Amino acid sequence: MLRDQADNHPGAVVVAEGGTRMTLSELRASAAEIARGLIALGVAPGDRVALWGVNSAFWVRHAFGIWDAGAVIVPLSSRFKGIEAAQLIEKTGAKVLITGAGPSATPLAGLLPPLSGLRRPDDLPALGTRVSAREAEGRALAVRPDDLCEIMSTSGTTGTPKGVMIDHAQVLRGYWDWSEIVTLDERDRYPIVAPFSHGFGLNAGLIACVLRRATMMPIAVFTPDAVMSLISSERITVLAGPPTLFHRILDELDRGSWDVSSLRVAICGAAAVPAGLITRLVERVGLERMINAYGLMEGTVVSMTRAGDPIDVIANTTGRTVPGIEVRIVDDDGKDVAPGERGEILERGYGVMRGYWGEPARTAEVLDGDGWLHTGDVGVLDPAGNLAIVDRKKELYIVNGFNVSPAEVESLLLREGSLAQVAVVGVPDPARGEAGVAYVVPRPGVTVDPAGLIGWARDNMSAYKVPRRVVVVDSLPVNVNGKVDKPALRTSAEALLRE
Numbered sequence: 387m388l389r390d391q392a393d394n395h396p397g398a399v400v401v402a403e404g405g406t407r408m409t410l411s412e413l414r415a416s417a418a419e420i421a422r423g424l425i426a427l428g429v430a431p432g433d434r435v436a437l438w439g440v441n442s443a444f445w446v447r448h449a450f451g452i453w454d455a456g457a458v459i460v461p462l463s464s465r466f467k468g469i470e471a472a473q474l475i476e477k478t479g480a481k482v483l484i485t486g487a488g489p490s491a492t493p494l495a496g497l498l499p500p501l502s503g504l505r506r507p508d509d510l511p512a513l514g515t516r517v518s519a520r521e522a523e524g525r526a527l528a529v530r531p532d533d534l535c536e537i538m539s540t541s542g543t544t545g546t547p548k549g550v551m552i553d554h555a556q557v558l559r560g561y562w563d564w565s566e567i568v569t570l571d572e573r574d575r576y577p578i579v580a581p582f583s584h585g586f587g588l589n590a591g592l593i594a595c596v597l598r599r600a601t602m603m604p605i606a607v608f609t610p611d612a613v614m615s616l617i618s619s620e621r622i623t624v625l626a627g628p629p630t631l632f633h634r635i636l637d638e639l640d641r642g643s644w645d646v647s648s649l650r651v652a653i654c655g656a657a658a659v660p661a662g663l664i665t666r667l668v669e670r671v672g673l674e675r676m677i678n679a680y681g682l683m684e685g686t687v688v689s690m691t692r693a694g695d696p697i698d699v700i701a702n703t704t705g706r707t708v709p710g711i712e713v714r715i716v717d718d719d720g721k722d723v724a725p726g727e728r729g730e731i732l733e734r735g736y737g738v739m740r741g742y743w744g745e746p747a748r749t750a751e752v753l754d755g756d757g758w759l760h761t762g763d764v765g766v767l768d769p770a771g772n773l774a775i776v777d778r779k780k781e782l783y784i785v786n787g788f789n790v791s792p793a794e795v796e797s798l799l800l801r802e803g804s805l806a807q808v809a810v811v812g813v814p815d816p817a818r819g820e821a822g823v824a825y826v827v828p829r830p831g832v833t834v835d836p837a838g839l840i841g842w843a844r845d846n847m848s849a850y851k852v853p854r855r856v857v858v859v860d861s862l863p864v865n866v867n868g869k870v871d872k873p874a875l876r877t878s879a880e881a882l883l884r885e
Contacts, residue, residue, distance in 0.1 A: 387558060388414055388450060389526075391596060398572060398599045402620070403443045410599070413450060418526070420451025422517040423510025425525060427482055431456035434478045434537060437582075438462035438471060438494050439486025441604035445582050446592055448484050448507070453554075454526040457481075458534040460549075461583035463866035464489055468498045470866065478537050478549055478743055489607050531555035537743050538585050538683050539866075549743030550585075550683045557589055558597070560686040560737050563708050565594045567690050568624070568651060568677060572599040575648075576624040577616055579605045579631070581868060585683050586655070590626065600624070610634045618644040626653035629663060633806050636666050637830050650674045655681070660800050661701040680704035680775055684752065685759050686737030688713065689773045703772035711735035714758070715767050728776055731765040732758040764791070781872065783812020783820040788850040792872075795822060795851050802842050804832045809862050810853060811876045813883055821854040823879035827861060834858050855882060 388410075391398070396411035408416075429435060435457045439445055452459045460478045462471050471494075475483060484507055488494040505513075514522075535554040539547045570576070576595060580587035582604070595602035603616065614635065616622060625631070632652060638644050649671050655678065664676045678700050679690040691705030699705065707713050714722055715729040723729040738759045741749035752760045764776040777791040784790065792810040799808045807827040815821035828834045836856035843852045857879075863871040 388417065388596060391599060395572075395599055399601050400596055400599065401443045401446055402575070402601050402603050406443060408443055408446070410596070413447065413596070416447045417450035417454045418519070418522055419511045419514055420448055421454035421526065422514025422519070422522045423512075424451060424455040424457065424482060425522060426513040426516045429455050429457050429481055431525065431528065432458060432534065433482075434458045434460050434480040436460040436462055436471075436475050436478070436480040436483045437486075438464065438466070438483065440464045440489055440606040441578055441582050441587065442486060442606060443604065444486045444507070445604065446602070448486075449582070449588070449592065451510075452484075453529070453535065454522065456525045456529050456533070459536045461536070461538065461588060463539070463581060463583040464494070465581075465866040465868075472498065474539055474547070474549070487606070529554065531558075534740070536588065538588075539583075540683050548745060548748060551740040551743055552585075552686065553740060556686055556737055556739075557593060559710070560708075561589050561594045562597055563710075564590055564679075564687045564690070565598045565600075567692065567708070568594075568653060569675070570594060570598045570600050570624060570651075574598075574600040574623045574651075575603065575620055576600050576626075577603040577605050577613060577620075577622055579608050579613065579625075579627050583866075584868065585681070585686075586626070589686075590653075610638075614638050614644045614646075617646050617649065621648040622646075623648055624651045624653070625649055626655075629654055629659050629800075632663055632667055633829065636663070636670060639670055646671055651677065653677045653679060655679050655704075659701050660797070661697050662801075664697050664700055676700055678704050680773060682761060682763070684739045685711075685733045685761060686739075687711075688731075688733055688737070691772075699772055703768065703774040705773065706771045707773070708737075711737055713765075713767065713773060715765055725767055725769045728764055728766050731761045731763045731773070731775075733761060734758045781812070783822065785812075785815075785818050785820055785822065785850040787819070788848075790820075790822060790851055792822070795824070795847070795853065798847055798851070799824060799826070799839070799843065799853075801846070802839060804828060804834050804839070806830070807862055809870045809872065809875055811872055811879050813876060813879045815854065815883060818854075821883065822851070823855045823857065823875075823882065824853040825857050825859050825862060825875055825879075827859060855879070857882065 392410040392414035398410050399407045401408035435452045485494045532553050535557050536552050537549040578591035582588045667673050681687045689704045689707045691700045712734045714732040717729050734757045766774045777793045795810045796808040805826050806829045809825045812820045839856050863874045865871045
């Protein structure tokens with residue numbers, strides 16, 4: 387794919403980072419040079435190479451260098467500490483570790499214990515002079531569609547992180563279709579906020595941009611002000627992120643601080659997106675499209691909303707399945723439920739992972755003999771085939787005999803209007819079996835009264851859904867993949883209710 391793009395569009399700018407620009411032909415040449423260095427180090431086809439650093443042009447060049455060498459990329463979160471990184475390196479048997487800058491612009495290699503064979507990444511081109519360009523090109527062209535492309539670490543929100551195996555064909559087909567629905571093309575300027583160590587940042591960011599010749603702008607460390615400035619100064623056209631990012635854009639618009647008129651497409655992957663947020667974005671920003679989507683590391687892209695979908699479909703569902711993917715909703719006995727009823731989401735098709743690296747037993751727990759991936763997510767299919775994500779199966783809690791979905795309570799609380807973010811967890815409660823605790827982040831400039839918010843909830847929710855406690859915080863804790871760390875919140879909530 388890279389060679390085809392570079393041959394036909396050599397001057398297309400595919401990476402913009404500060405004042406630096408990288409064209410497709412430059413990316414191809416740099417990747418080939420890096421690959422020769424990796425081959426000189428002894429990297430063989432199918433070997434794992436770990437890449438550790440913040441989003442950057444450095445990351446892009448070395449990712450394609452790893453693939454050019456016929457190796458499998460093992461992305462490490464830039465939030466990892468040394469022990470966490472070492473665990474994943476050991477788990478996957480990575481032969482080489484390439485490190486860039488960390489979040490504070492300090493070398494990440496310093497977090498590891500002393501290593502033998504330590505070299506500077508700049509040494510790779512010199513090492514590569516031992517390997518002929520012809521040999522390296524033969525290595526790249528020998529890569530087949532069903533060869534492993536990446537081993538992605540799961541977020542670990544429900545247990546020990548696992549290594550998800552995805553092949554080249556899955557990535558290219560999945561994100562060609564994804565970018566087709568997004569309408570991503572060579573006119574677009576797209577800041578990649580999600581880390582490249584995460585499937586969304588790597589596949590729906592880095593790879594999608596090269597596939598469609600869009601200009602990616604790697605964001606090393608996310609801050610709302612920096613992204614707003616980038617949108618205004620660089621005339622950003624496509625933006626992907628959580629609802630809070632788009633709330634911030636609207637808050638800044640209300641202050642008249644930034645020009646965001648260049649934005650045409652917004653992509654949000656969330657269980658629910660407040661309808662009012664979508665309406666305001668369309669009316670105030672002039673967006674052509676607001677897209678909601680559902681995917682998971684083990685299943686690539688599952689469903690997306692489409693052009694022409696009404697606001698209530700975008701707000702309350704993740705749209706219809708993408709081509710080549712099937713979805714079923716089943717009960718606890720594995721039987722299909724009727725449209726509109728809740729159950730576990732099962733997925734089958736080309737996007738389902740090859741399995742967990744080195745863990746056949748854990749693979750068998752989620753992949754059945756008929757090829758269905760048991761996602762652990764709870765969802766509902768409407769009669770039109772739109773998929774709504776209700777919750778993680780294991781995050782449901784029971785209050786006085788009623789199942790409560792944290793995602794549903796979070797969505798309802800966001801409608802109150804004063805909150806930027808909400809995370810709800812269920813914890814043991816002797817009086818009710820379990821109780822909900824809501825951690826809330828106010829919108830900028832807004833003061834939230836916990837008692838007042840609970841009063842609003844009582845007026846607008848079924849009694850069993852009303853959180854027992856509301857805790858106002860400046861920010862929600864996140865894990866290494868940038869997702870809300872619900873286990874940490876649950877521990878905090880349990881301590882709170884014991885007081």
